[in-house]
């Protein structure tokens with residue numbers, strides 16, 4: 001049994017399958033991919049154009065190794081958002097978004113329902129990104145960092161933020177229509 005410790009989310013979970021690696025800040029995303037590709041041939045052709053961080057699966061001989069890494073922008077809001085985003089992808093990979101749901105409810109009284117968010121009719125290709133931004137929003141709020149005027153926020157951040165706001169006070173009125 002391995003342990004995965006998500007530093008920014010502040011969550012530690014035991015994991016039965018796979019191994020979690022937080023490789024930290026890297027000087028170049030592309031160079032780091034190339035370095036990892038020496039160990040995991042399956043990630044050889046991954047492109048990182050315009051990306052500030054990544055969560056990728058390296059297929060090892062015995063198990064899958066999940067690596068998260070990110071660039072340091074020296075902007076606190078951006079860094080927290082980015083790191084929490086990648087950590088949430090990893091938590092999603094390990095099938096433990098329920099831990100984050102409970103944490104958000106107990107600390108911020110916001111009732112997130114990840115399965116509902118998954119089925120909300122949002123474009124499938126960005127569903128995982130929206131879920132990752134929920135972890136980012138939680139981490140920013142936890143540190144008292146304003147969600148306004150954050151640098152480099154993608155479109156799915158706004159979708160996640162609207163959902164988060166709607167689920168305040170534990171009330172669900174998120175439209176499924």
Ligand SMILES: [Zn+2]
Pocket residue numbers: 085089128129132
């Ligand atoms: Zn992502």
